[in-house]
């Protein structure tokens with residue numbers, strides 16, 4: 178009833194946006210029987226027809242109804258579209274969604290919570306022997322908990338195999354006849370090369386509680402006496418039925434004070450360590466330190482590379498012989514092991530590509546990557562801006578003559594959707610019925626080369642396709658520019674521009690400026706300008722017309738671009754480094770034209786870089 182009254186008061190001045198909002202809620206409410214029907218009907222009548230069409234199930238934004246301009250939800254639904262258009266609309270919507278996120282989600286990133294192993298407890302025991310009724314204390318000490326290390330490994334390529342929670346093995350408890358507990362085995366977290374490890378700071382909300390906070394949390398709401406009791410239970414082991422008597426004794430209280438002092442020192446040292454947050458850039462395998470496996474068989478002297486220590490295991494507790502003294506000949510208590518360190522780490526993987534493609538949206542970067550990898554790179558191609566949302570790395574395998582795996586002059590690399598449709602048609606027509614699987618084929622065929630051709634691969638390098646870079650990307654316009662981190666350490670960059678645009682040279686200036694804004698000096702790594710979509714300018718397959726005039730115009734445009742690059746983009750001689758001009762190559766990525774030249778040049782840049790290394 179309260180809802181209905183409130184709604185009536187609101188309905189008087191007709192405010193359409195408010196009403197639209199209210200009616201949605203109201204119709205949704207109607208479906209749950211919350212509002213009387215006449216109130217709902219009145220609201221319905223006072224609305225414009227488009228708003229009234231909203232049904233209870235559409236109270237949330239309908240699927241695929243993004244408006245082009247601002248990415249707002251509209252009432253247009255996908256139901257009127259055919260399957261093809263619906264797929265395209267869904268793709269576009271995903272792009273919009275990603276752009277609205279405004280976060281750095283271009284990289285493989287994971288937060289893990291790490292705990293060192295708990296130390297083993299000390300033991301309270303007394304030696305037993307025939308004719309020796311009162312043997313000496315003989316409880317062993319607990320073993321230390323296992324440490325946690327991080328090891329960069331060249332065989333891994335993603336962080337997907339890294340567990341989110343890691344807890345190292347606990348130390349073994351001490352036992353009678355002076356047997357100390359076993360040290361917990363170290364836990365090694367293997368991460369790919371190129372991982373950046375950062376410890377989350379104290380004030381980071383994503384951080385898990387450390388061992389002290391966890392202990393305090395367990396004590397919350399307890400009375401002082403209960404707290405003391407619990408703390409004691411967590412720190413001390415008593416001989417059976419001796420607890421009450423122990424706590425009364427001076428010797429125990431003295432031991433408790435000593436242990437407390439020790440604990441305070443340990444905490445202080447831990448806090449000091451925590452003030453230096455871990456920050457590792459794991460680029461090389463050699464950076465690891467060598468550590469001796471604590472559980473290696475005696476005398477083997479085996480040493481293993483564990484990597485970088487990130488969380489120490491807890492300390493093992495003392496056995497009762499530790500408390501033997503002139504005034505306490507038969508200590509009936511021992512200490513428990515301490516908790517291992519608990520920290521949270523953020524792991525971020527930088528992609529490591531030899532070459533990075535940089536270009537405006539729709540320049541054809543993804544098409545180029547697909548073309549030079551023979552269609553193996555799983556990157557999406559479509560005719561709208563920001564099709565590519567994440568950097569994608571593809572491997573190019575080249576031969577001496579510049580041909581590469583999958584190379585086929587004139588092969589069409591179409592938009593992903595068109596290729597999917599074509600494939601589906603072929604599938605329906607049964608064209609794949611007798612196709613051999615990858616394993617059924619002869620090994621050489623898998624590489625796309627002739628059986629007799631002995632030189633099927635001479636060189637291999639990786640190329641990263643990136644999202645489009647636009648003017649003011651540094652102000653987070655478009656997809657921002659943080660994805661450039663993935664090619665930050667690529668030794669060579671390649672600009673991809675659309676030659677069919679009126680002024681491709683302007684694109685180049687924007688790209689260079691954005692690279693410089695991301696990291697000063699980064700644009701000096703650019704080696705090549707790929708002038709794509711040359712087919713659209715006279716004589717090409719898409720241009721079709723191919724009249725003489727258009728060809729001349731295209732040549733002039735290319736010459737102007739070359740001239741511009743020579744004048745504006747030549748890297749001057751610096752220190753010991755020679756100056757160099759950027760290469761300019763006209764291509765058609767879509768129709769695989771002139772790609773051998775591109776592959777050969779790229780190979781040259783990578784070879785240069787590897788030589789320097």
Ligand SMILES: Nc1nc2c(ncn2[C@@H]2O[C@H](COP(=O)(O)OP(=O)(O)OP(=O)(O)O)[C@@H](O)[C@H]2O)c(=O)[nH]1
Nearest residue numbers: 538539540541542543544559563564565645766767
């Ligand atoms: N005619 C012609 N069209 C091309 C060529 N290369 C790419 N295209 C088309 O240009 C459009 C954009 O291509 P993409 O490869 O998705 O462009 P991109 O640079 O990856 O774009 P973003 O991922 O949005 O940054 C698609 O429709 C391609 O089919 C080319 O050489 N010739």
Ligand SMILES: [Mg+2]
Nearest residue numbers: 542543564565
């Ligand atoms: Mg792309």
